Amino acid sequence: MLFQSQGFILIFLPLAVASYYVAAGSERARHAVLIAASLVFYGWWDARFIPLLVGQITVTWLLAWAHKRTGHAAFLYCGIVLNLASLATFKYLDFLLGSAEALTGLALPRANILLPIGISFFSFQLISYLVDRLRGDAPVYPFRPFALFVLLFPHLIAGPIVRHNELVPQLALDPRRDGLWRRIAVGLMLFTLGLAKKVLIADRLAEIVDLQFAAAADHPLALPDAWNAALAFSFQLFLDFSAYTEMAIGIALMFGLLLPENFRRPYLATDLREFWRRWHISLSNFIRDYLYIPLGGSRHGPARYVVATLVSMGLCGLWHGAGWTYAAWGVWHGIGLVVCRFWQQLKRPMPAALGWLITMAFVLVGWVLFRAADFATAASILASLVGLHGAGGTFHDSRLFIVAALVSALVPSAHEIKDRARWPRPAFAAAVAVLAAYCVLEVGKGPPLSFIYFRF
Amino acid sequence: MTIDAPRLEASDEAAWRRFVVRVIAVFVVVLAATFAFVILIDPYDSGRFPSIGISGVSDVSQRTLNVSLGRSEKFDAAIFGNSHGQLLDPERLSQSTGLSFVQLTIPGTFAPEQLAMMHWFIRHHPRIGALVLVADRLWCSEHPESWNWFPFWLYGDSDVEYIVHSLNARSAGAAWRRIKYAMGLLEPSRPRGYDDYEKARPADYRFDFPKRVPSVRRLTAVIDLSARAFPAIDRLAAELAAAPAGTPLVVVFPPVYYAALPNAPQRIAELRECKARLERLAARTPHGGLLDYLVDSPLTRDQASFQDLDHHRAPVARRIEQEITGVLKGLTAASR
Numbered sequence: 007m008l009f010q011s012q013g014f015i016l017i018f019l020p021l022a023v024a025s026y027y028v029a030a031g032s033e034r035a036r037h038a039v040l041i042a043a044s045l046v047f048y049g050w051w052d053a054r055f056i057p058l059l060v061g062q063i064t065v066t067w068l069l070a071w072a073h074k075r076t077g078h079a080a081f082l083y084c085g086i087v088l089n090l091a092s093l094a095t096f097k098y099l100d101f102l103l104g105s106a107e108a109l110t111g112l113a114l115p116r117a118n119i120l121l122p123i124g125i126s127f128f129s130f131q132l133i134s135y136l137v138d139r140l141r142g143d144a145p146v147y148p149f150r151p152f153a154l155f156v157l158l159f160p161h162l163i164a165g166p167i168v169r170h171n172e173l174v175p176q177l178a179l180d181p182r183r184d185g186l187w188r189r190i191a192v193g194l195m196l197f198t199l200g201l202a203k204k205v206l207i208a209d210r211l212a213e214i215v216d217l218q219f220a221a222a223a224d225h226p227l228a229l230p231d232a233w234n235a236a237l238a239f240s241f242q243l244f245l246d247f248s249a250y251t252e253m254a255i256g257i258a259l260m261f262g263l264l265l266p267e268n269f270r271r272p273y274l275a276t277d278l279r280e281f282w283r284r285w286h287i288s289l290s291n292f293i294r295d296y297l298y299i300p301l302g303g304s305r306h307g308p309a310r311y312v313v314a315t316l317v318s319m320g321l322c323g324l325w326h327g328a329g330w331t332y333a334a335w336g337v338w339h340g341i342g343l344v345v346c347r348f349w350q351q352l353k354r355p356m357p358a359a360l361g362w363l364i365t366m367a368f369v370l371v372g373w374v375l376f377r378a379a380d381f382a383t384a385a386s387i388l389a390s391l392v393g394l395h396g397a398g399g400t401f402h403d404s405r406l407f408i409v410a411a412l413v414s415a416l417v418p419s420a421h422e423i424k425d426r427a428r429w430p431r432p433a434f435a436a437a438v439a440v441l442a443a444y445c446v447l448e449v450g451k452g453p454p455l456s457f458i459y460f461r462f
Numbered sequence: 463m464t465i466d467a468p469r470l471e472a473s474d475e476a477a478w479r480r481f482v483v484r485v486i487a488v489f490v491v492v493l494a495a496t497f498a499f500v501i502l503i504d505p506y507d508s509g510r511f512p513s514i515g516i517s518g519v520s521d522v523s524q525r526t527l528n529v530s531l532g533r534s535e536k537f538d539a540a541i542f543g544n545s546h547g548q549l550l551d552p553e554r555l556s557q558s559t560g561l562s563f564v565q566l567t568i569p570g571t572f573a574p575e576q577l578a579m580m581h582w583f584i585r586h587h588p589r590i591g592a593l594v595l596v597a598d599r600l601w602c603s604e605h606p607e608s609w610n611w612f613p614f615w616l617y618g619d620s621d622v623e624y625i626v627h628s629l630n631a632r633s634a635g636a637a638w639r640r641i642k643y644a645m646g647l648l649e650p651s652r653p654r655g656y657d658d659y660e661k662a663r664p665a666d667y668r669f670d671f672p673k674r675v676p677s678v679r680r681l682t683a684v685i686d687l688s689a690r691a692f693p694a695i696d697r698l699a700a701e702l703a704a705a706p707a708g709t710p711l712v713v714v715f716p717p718v719y720y721a722a723l724p725n726a727p728q729r730i731a732e733l734r735e736c737k738a739r740l741e742r743l744a745a746r747t748p749h750g751g752l753l754d755y756l757v758d759s760p761l762t763r764d765q766a767s768f769q770d771l772d773h774h775r776a777p778v779a780r781r782i783e784q785e786i787t788g789v790l791k792g793l794t795a796a797s798r
Contacts, residue, residue, distance in 0.1 A: 012629065016493075187478035187479040188478040191478045191481045191482050194486075430474075430478045435482075435488065438485050439486070439492065440488065440489075440492055442489050443492035443493050444631070446493060447493075447496060447630055448630075450630025451632045
């Protein structure tokens, strides 16, 4: 079930919220409502993967419980290995076989396993819990809130990646506490904002992206078409994913829960390190805390720093998809982060406008690599971007790009909106409602496009 | 990360409560009003529910225009297919056969969409003079799938499905267009659905036919396809069984430029078996039959016959119309 589908907006969400508040007086009952709603939400895609999801949660919890009883860290290592093995099997097995085949020349069979939706997100959350427990930073929670920390449907499929200590304590709070109506109101605003960004802008950009990248795989693009492709995907990815995050945070607020921030207007960043503090923040934090710092971070000399950054970012790339273009995208950003840090250590500040321009050019090149079907297509588009395949033609859909750029630059982050919302005015309420209704009517025109990050 | 705002005054909380109630109320009212508007205006002239009684529609997309045409009592015969059958003129066929033909081909569609269209026509006609199906190789697929967006819910039997899908901006826009049409601000749709694609062709249009064409292969190997499934043909048989008794079916395989004829032995054999099954099906109906132009012939080798590789031009359409008339009148006894 997609957040922007009519079934979700008009039936599932109202029923889930109403049932939750009917049961609000009992922690056990409201948790049961959320668990049931989350399982229905997940099972809507493919009920066959519910046992995998519930199985990973249950086994992880049992191993944490065994660790608590015995004190043997082996239980936790076992849990980490099991979650990684699940991720490796379902997401990377065929990729590894294909890579081995390319290296050895042997004809290897393929598993052709379907990718369970959201596996990268829920596996990472479970691993982060086990690592925190190894560090002595995580208690063993009762099973129900622990299961909800992973299952909670607003973040289950595409994040934000939530840590146990951010969410589990909230689950004990009575959702009817002070500020109930403000939370619901802000939730409605954020949901509507995300819905509009997704339906009215990102999905229209998707048409340009699909067309141009498919064309680029077939023949070299002219300069304007290449810029069309690269800019459209840059805006589409941000507006699509940030829209999902806003809808997720909005829905969670309606249940009295706050999910972490994921984006803070990343295309305003004036250097690459700042970009990563603004882009997919929950993943950046995860990579920093569970990969980069354990690998040595920046406190063990420049060589260790370079290795830690490149390995962390390379794995970050592979997390997005089982393909070498994703890994290359991650390493590209790793190199950029290293260069950026060394430049900043020279204490020669760059004018903000120049810094922004270099950063955005760097990010845009990365997105071409990220989106292209293979390296040859990416190289072809990059060559077209600098005019190596002709400069003829015209840049299409300029107005859509202007709207996308303005929305990307001007719309505050979800948490900024939550913290600043002081507008309970009738006209604004009517505007939010009409925008939401219009989006629902737009969605009804045809099959909705799923969010880009569902495939990661 | 703090979830709760600084403690709110009771008046603030009441204001936020009113805000939420307003958002939900306006949202529900806008959607309910839109839904009622769509159902009352009946934008595609589906005739499913009592409406305000506007007659006809103003629509240019066959995907939706054909809802109205397909159920119209003015017609007792119809042409189905995609753009490959678009040039057959229902007016000419009506004059030559004495039936009243309507063009229900829908460009850019495959067998499932065309079957849905045929189902809709059959459902609304207790007496049918002829069904003409302009088929192509897509009818021979083992896994027929629809292509592009197609509103199956508009043509299905389920009113519930129609209602579930009616809440959308396209239907609301079509309802508004129908009001403007009723007020005389828009022209009515093409009366028999005929849309001559040659009229839209620029004067300097020239198609670059391939200079070198591999020789057309003759099938010599024996490929047994007796067990091969042709699901679209099975569904066509089911539709025909639901049609009024004695409904003639004429299946036409229109020509393509010979460079586009299938060349792989398996494809040639599949097409031959597919044609044979369609021929048997059509032959079971009175004055039915199959007209096969999808073969290597002087016609398919003549570039003047084609607008592009697989779209014929007007003279070819006139010839096919004559031969359809011949079959329906029993003048052409055997399938060609």
